[in-house]
Amino acid sequence: SQQGEEDPQALSIQEGENATMNCSYKTSINNLQWYRQNSGRGLVHLILIRSNEREKHSGRLRVTLDTSKKSSSLLITASRAADTASYFCATERRQGAQKLVFGQGTRLTINP
Protein backbone atom coordinates (compact mmCIF):
# COMPACT_ATOMS: atom_id res chain seq x y z
CA SER A 1 0.00 0.00 0.00
CA GLN A 2 1.17 3.52 -0.70
CA GLN A 3 2.06 5.44 2.42
CA GLY A 4 2.71 8.79 0.82
CA GLU A 5 0.56 10.69 -1.59
CA GLU A 6 2.11 13.54 -3.49
CA ASP A 7 0.21 16.58 -4.60
CA PRO A 8 0.01 17.72 -7.30
CA GLN A 9 0.56 14.72 -9.56
CA ALA A 10 2.00 17.04 -12.21
CA LEU A 11 3.32 20.59 -12.06
CA SER A 12 4.52 22.81 -14.91
CA ILE A 13 6.19 26.17 -14.23
CA GLN A 14 8.48 28.67 -15.87
CA GLU A 15 12.21 28.65 -15.29
CA GLY A 16 13.12 30.85 -12.37
CA GLU A 17 9.85 30.30 -10.52
CA ASN A 18 9.57 28.35 -7.28
CA ALA A 19 8.08 24.86 -7.26
CA THR A 20 6.25 23.41 -4.28
CA MET A 21 5.28 19.78 -3.93
CA ASN A 22 3.38 18.23 -1.06
CA CYS A 23 3.36 14.79 0.48
CA SER A 24 0.81 13.38 2.89
CA TYR A 25 1.15 10.12 4.75
CA LYS A 26 -1.08 7.97 6.91
CA THR A 27 0.87 6.49 9.80
CA SER A 28 3.46 7.85 12.21
CA ILE A 29 6.99 7.93 10.83
CA ASN A 30 10.62 7.91 11.94
CA ASN A 31 11.80 10.03 9.03
CA LEU A 32 10.75 11.27 5.61
CA GLN A 33 12.96 11.51 2.54
CA TRP A 34 12.66 13.12 -0.86
CA TYR A 35 14.07 11.59 -4.03
CA ARG A 36 14.36 12.80 -7.62
CA GLN A 37 14.02 10.61 -10.70
CA ASN A 38 15.05 11.85 -14.12
CA SER A 39 13.30 10.20 -17.03
CA GLY A 40 14.51 6.65 -17.56
CA ARG A 41 16.92 6.75 -14.63
CA GLY A 42 17.11 5.52 -11.05
CA LEU A 43 16.13 7.61 -8.04
CA VAL A 44 18.56 9.99 -6.39
CA HIS A 45 18.32 10.97 -2.74
CA LEU A 46 17.77 14.68 -2.13
CA ILE A 47 17.14 15.27 1.53
CA LEU A 48 16.08 13.54 4.75
CA ILE A 49 14.10 15.07 7.58
CA ARG A 50 13.63 13.33 10.90
CA SER A 51 10.32 13.20 12.73
CA ASN A 52 11.58 15.62 15.40
CA GLU A 53 12.62 18.22 12.82
CA ARG A 54 10.33 20.81 11.29
CA GLU A 55 12.40 22.32 8.50
CA LYS A 56 15.57 21.53 6.62
CA HIS A 57 17.51 23.23 3.83
CA SER A 58 19.91 21.97 1.22
CA GLY A 59 21.00 24.42 -1.47
CA ARG A 60 17.86 25.47 -3.35
CA LEU A 61 15.76 22.87 -1.55
CA ARG A 62 13.64 23.50 1.50
CA VAL A 63 11.70 20.71 3.18
CA THR A 64 9.15 21.09 5.92
CA LEU A 65 7.51 18.42 8.04
CA ASP A 66 4.30 18.74 10.03
CA THR A 67 3.79 15.52 11.96
CA SER A 68 0.49 16.73 13.42
CA LYS A 69 -0.92 16.99 9.89
CA LYS A 70 1.11 14.05 8.61
CA SER A 71 2.42 16.11 5.73
CA SER A 72 5.62 17.39 4.19
CA SER A 73 6.45 19.88 1.48
CA LEU A 74 9.40 20.24 -0.85
CA LEU A 75 10.18 23.70 -2.17
CA ILE A 76 12.63 24.19 -5.04
CA THR A 77 13.58 27.84 -5.42
CA ALA A 78 14.73 29.55 -8.59
CA SER A 79 13.91 26.50 -10.72
CA ARG A 80 16.09 25.47 -13.66
CA ALA A 81 15.40 23.34 -16.71
CA ALA A 82 17.60 20.64 -15.15
CA ASP A 83 15.10 20.34 -12.27
CA THR A 84 12.63 18.71 -14.67
CA ALA A 85 12.06 15.28 -13.12
CA SER A 86 9.69 13.27 -10.95
CA TYR A 87 9.92 13.82 -7.22
CA PHE A 88 8.98 11.18 -4.66
CA CYS A 89 8.56 11.29 -0.94
CA ALA A 90 9.41 8.18 1.05
CA THR A 91 8.75 7.39 4.67
CA GLU A 92 10.38 5.10 7.17
CA ARG A 93 7.57 4.13 9.49
CA ARG A 94 9.56 3.20 12.53
CA GLN A 95 13.09 3.41 13.76
CA GLY A 96 15.15 0.53 12.49
CA ALA A 97 12.56 -0.57 9.94
CA GLN A 98 15.34 -0.39 7.34
CA LYS A 99 12.85 0.03 4.51
CA LEU A 100 11.01 2.92 2.89
CA VAL A 101 7.50 3.32 1.53
CA PHE A 102 7.34 5.57 -1.53
CA GLY A 103 4.57 7.81 -2.75
CA GLN A 104 3.38 7.99 -6.31
CA GLY A 105 5.42 11.07 -7.19
CA THR A 106 5.00 14.53 -8.66
CA ARG A 107 6.04 15.09 -12.24
CA LEU A 108 7.72 18.53 -12.44
CA THR A 109 8.31 20.25 -15.77
CA ILE A 110 10.35 23.46 -15.96
CA ASN A 111 9.68 25.43 -19.11
CA PRO A 112 12.52 27.58 -20.46
Next chain:
Amino acid sequence: NAGVTQTPKFRVLKTGQSMTLLCAQDMNHEYMYWYRQDPGMGLRLIHYSVGEGTTAKGEVPDGYNVSRLKKQNFLLGLESAAPSQTSVYFCASSYPFRDRVTYEQYFGPGTRLTVT
Protein backbone atom coordinates in the same frame (compact mmCIF):
# COMPACT_ATOMS: atom_id res chain seq x y z
CA ASN B 1 33.08 3.43 -7.73
CA ALA B 2 30.38 2.14 -10.05
CA GLY B 3 27.78 2.44 -7.29
CA VAL B 4 24.78 0.19 -7.93
CA THR B 5 24.67 -1.66 -11.24
CA GLN B 6 21.93 -3.82 -12.71
CA THR B 7 22.04 -6.51 -15.37
CA PRO B 8 20.41 -6.67 -17.87
CA LYS B 9 19.07 -3.23 -18.84
CA PHE B 10 16.26 -4.59 -20.99
CA ARG B 11 14.64 -7.98 -21.40
CA VAL B 12 11.63 -9.44 -23.15
CA LEU B 13 10.24 -12.72 -21.85
CA LYS B 14 7.42 -14.96 -22.91
CA THR B 15 4.84 -16.02 -20.37
CA GLY B 16 6.14 -18.93 -18.34
CA GLN B 17 9.83 -18.26 -18.95
CA SER B 18 12.22 -17.67 -16.08
CA MET B 19 15.00 -15.20 -15.57
CA THR B 20 17.30 -13.70 -12.97
CA LEU B 21 18.07 -10.03 -12.51
CA LEU B 22 21.43 -9.22 -11.01
CA CYS B 23 22.18 -6.27 -8.77
CA ALA B 24 25.70 -5.46 -7.66
CA GLN B 25 27.01 -2.71 -5.39
CA ASP B 26 30.59 -1.77 -4.59
CA MET B 27 29.92 0.50 -1.61
CA ASN B 28 30.02 -2.24 1.04
CA HIS B 29 26.41 -1.52 1.94
CA GLU B 30 24.61 -3.79 4.36
CA TYR B 31 21.09 -3.38 3.02
CA MET B 32 19.81 -4.12 -0.46
CA TYR B 33 16.35 -3.84 -2.01
CA TRP B 34 14.35 -4.77 -5.09
CA TYR B 35 11.50 -2.53 -6.23
CA ARG B 36 9.17 -2.48 -9.16
CA GLN B 37 7.85 0.71 -10.69
CA ASP B 38 4.66 0.77 -12.69
CA PRO B 39 3.09 3.86 -14.31
CA GLY B 40 1.32 5.96 -11.71
CA MET B 41 2.19 3.55 -8.88
CA GLY B 42 5.48 4.87 -7.54
CA LEU B 43 7.92 2.24 -6.27
CA ARG B 44 6.76 -0.88 -4.51
CA LEU B 45 9.12 -3.03 -2.47
CA ILE B 46 9.38 -6.65 -3.62
CA HIS B 47 12.03 -8.13 -1.32
CA TYR B 48 14.91 -6.78 0.70
CA SER B 49 17.98 -7.94 2.59
CA VAL B 50 19.59 -6.56 5.71
CA GLY B 51 22.77 -8.57 5.32
CA GLU B 52 24.55 -11.38 3.55
CA GLY B 53 22.53 -14.57 3.71
CA THR B 54 19.30 -12.84 4.84
CA THR B 55 16.20 -11.89 2.87
CA ALA B 56 12.74 -10.64 3.74
CA LYS B 57 9.46 -10.06 1.94
CA GLY B 58 8.34 -6.60 0.98
CA GLU B 59 4.99 -5.30 -0.15
CA VAL B 60 4.59 -7.33 -3.37
CA PRO B 61 6.72 -10.52 -3.09
CA ASP B 62 4.46 -13.01 -4.88
CA GLY B 63 5.99 -14.49 -8.03
CA TYR B 64 9.53 -13.46 -7.10
CA ASN B 65 12.41 -15.03 -5.21
CA VAL B 66 15.69 -13.51 -4.08
CA SER B 67 19.09 -14.54 -2.84
CA ARG B 68 21.96 -12.71 -1.17
CA LEU B 69 24.84 -15.15 -1.12
CA LYS B 70 27.45 -12.39 -1.26
CA LYS B 71 27.24 -9.00 0.42
CA GLN B 72 27.72 -7.13 -2.83
CA ASN B 73 25.13 -9.02 -4.88
CA PHE B 74 21.35 -9.31 -4.67
CA LEU B 75 19.57 -11.53 -7.19
CA LEU B 76 15.90 -11.31 -8.14
CA GLY B 77 14.37 -14.35 -9.81
CA LEU B 78 11.16 -14.82 -11.73
CA GLU B 79 10.41 -18.52 -11.91
CA SER B 80 7.43 -18.34 -14.29
CA ALA B 81 6.97 -14.89 -15.77
CA ALA B 82 3.50 -13.42 -16.18
CA PRO B 83 2.35 -10.33 -18.13
CA SER B 84 1.52 -8.69 -14.77
CA GLN B 85 5.25 -8.66 -14.06
CA THR B 86 5.92 -6.28 -16.93
CA SER B 87 7.54 -3.37 -15.16
CA VAL B 88 10.73 -1.47 -14.51
CA TYR B 89 12.76 -3.06 -11.73
CA PHE B 90 15.08 -1.06 -9.54
CA CYS B 91 17.69 -2.27 -7.14
CA ALA B 92 18.89 -0.12 -4.26
CA SER B 93 21.35 -0.36 -1.43
CA SER B 94 21.89 1.56 1.76
CA TYR B 95 23.84 1.77 4.96
CA PRO B 96 22.91 3.26 8.30
CA PHE B 97 24.14 6.72 9.22
CA ARG B 98 26.44 7.03 12.18
CA ASP B 99 23.44 7.08 14.48
CA ARG B 100 22.49 3.75 12.90
CA VAL B 101 18.83 4.66 12.78
CA THR B 102 18.60 6.67 9.57
CA TYR B 103 19.85 6.04 6.07
CA GLU B 104 19.41 6.93 2.43
CA GLN B 105 19.09 4.55 -0.47
CA TYR B 106 21.27 4.46 -3.59
CA PHE B 107 19.54 3.25 -6.74
CA GLY B 108 20.65 1.40 -9.83
CA PRO B 109 19.62 2.49 -13.35
CA GLY B 110 16.80 -0.03 -13.64
CA THR B 111 15.86 -3.04 -15.75
CA ARG B 112 12.94 -2.73 -18.14
CA LEU B 113 11.17 -6.09 -18.36
CA THR B 114 8.37 -6.92 -20.77
CA VAL B 115 6.48 -10.19 -20.50
CA THR B 116 4.38 -11.10 -23.54
